Amino acid sequence: MVETLPALAIGEDERLDLENLATGAFHPVRGFMTREEALSVAQEMRLPTGEVWTIPILLQFRERPKVGPKDTVALVHGGERVALLHVAEAYELDLRALARAVFGTESEAHPGVARLYAKGPYVLGGRVEVLKPRPRGLLEKTPEEVRAFFRERGWRKVVAFQTRNAPHRAHEYLIRLGLELADGVLVHPILGAKKADDFPTEVIVRAYQALLEGFLPKERVALFGLATPMRYAGPKEAVFHALVRKNFGATHFLVGRDHAGVGDFYDPYAAHRIFDALPPLGIEIVKVGAIFHCPLCGGIASERTCPEGHREKRLSISMTRVRALLREGKAPPPELVRPELLPILRQGVA
Ligand SMILES: [Zn+2]
Numbered sequence: 319m320v321e322t323l324p325a326l327a328i329g330e331d332e333r334l335d336l337e338n339l340a341t342g343a344f345h346p347v348r349g350f351m352t353r354e355e356a357l358s359v360a361q362e363m364r365l366p367t368g369e370v371w372t373i374p375i376l377l378q379f380r381e382r383p384k385v386g387p388k389d390t391v392a393l394v395h396g397g398e399r400v401a402l403l404h405v406a407e408a409y410e411l412d413l414r415a416l417a418r419a420v421f422g423t424e425s426e427a428h429p430g431v432a433r434l435y436a437k438g439p440y441v442l443g444g445r446v447e448v449l450k451p452r453p454r455g456l457l458e459k460t461p462e463e464v465r466a467f468f469r470e471r472g473w474r475k476v477v478a479f480q481t482r483n484a485p486h487r488a489h490e491y492l493i494r495l496g497l498e499l500a501d502g503v504l505v506h507p508i509l510g511a512k513k514a515d516d517f518p519t520e521v522i523v524r525a526y527q528a529l530l531e532g533f534l535p536k537e538r539v540a541l542f543g544l545a546t547p548m549r550y551a552g553p554k555e556a557v558f559h560a561l562v563r564k565n566f567g568a569t570h571f572l573v574g575r576d577h578a579g580v581g582d583f584y585d586p587y588a589a590h591r592i593f594d595a596l597p598p599l600g601i602e603i604v605k606v607g608a609i610f611h612c613p614l615c616g617g618i619a620s621e622r623t624c625p626e627g628h629r630e631k632r633l634s635i636s637m638t639r640v641r642a643l644l645r646e647g648k649a650p651p652p653e654l655v656r657p658e659l660l661p662i663l664r665q666g667v668a
Contacts, residue, residue: 515641557593561601
């Protein structure tokens with residue numbers, strides 16, 4: 319009986335990820351990781367079974383749970399028993415060593431590292447069984463549903479675009495690039511937790527909806543969401559993002575400059591190079607360099623399309639800059655972000 323099992327409270331991130339485990343979004347990962355799995359992923363970028371995987375999927379606690387292997391416990395969220403965990407292992411992790419291996423830093427100034435530390439060093443590994451699925455938002459689809467959507471549309475070549483941000487002009491350019499290459503583009507924003515100075519999820523989604531409605535061939539763009547937190551793990555997260563989008567049926571994955579990076583923690587092209595060190599992942603990586611506005615080229619251009627001699631004139635496009643202007647009550651120039659999106663974006667800055 320579920321009611322009589324020991325119960326453990328879990329956070330929002332873990333609630334999201336246990337469903338990702340159950341739906342196959344994290345295939346071939348099937349459960350919260352054991353120590354061997356977590357260390358193998360952190361150090362070798364592979365599961366012990368040999369498949370490439372780069373982000374540990376952990377069920378962490380700040381206090382040692384009073385359970386052991388072979389126990390079954392109920393996982394509680396929002397006062398409800400939402401899932402069962404069949405415990406394979408209860409262990410303690412050296413979180414600093416894990417942070418160094420996965421994030422390349424121990425610094426608590428890194429939002430992903432700070433989050434890892436805050437969750438605590440006690441870990442339970444094992445398979446999960448969902449008892450009560452989360453109410454899903456309009457944009458949340460399982461991998462199976464998204465693959466069925468592509469089949470119905472007859473899309474064979476699908477470029478996936480990961481984002482944690484509202485769209486500025488460079489994001490829009492990447493989506494258009496995907497539309498040139500493929501039958502359709504999957505715009506797949508992160509619906510889970512993001513750092514405090516990112517836009518709230520509902521602002522991001524509304525901004526994409528407005529972009530699709532007004533400015534893109536919306537019959538060739540699929541806007542769905544991925545309910546998992548951002549880790550800001552740069553190159554390691556780029557690989558994770560690609561593998562997850564393969565599970566959702568994408569054939570190609572766009573990796574821009576400083577993908578999933580934060581501050582100056584990663585070399586902007588480390589997220590491109592990491593793929594060179596890995597075997598083929600079953601999803602083709604489309605690497606794109608810096609994208610900017612160039613008045614001399616007369617529009618959006620990139621390091622591959624704008625001559626070096628224009629360098630001084632290039633206007634870099636960054637959402638940090640857009641947000642700073644919005645906070646000052648100024649209108650960011652149309653070279654950075656579509657004026658039509660500004661009323662939505664203004665609601666996303668405190
Ligand atoms: Zn130029």
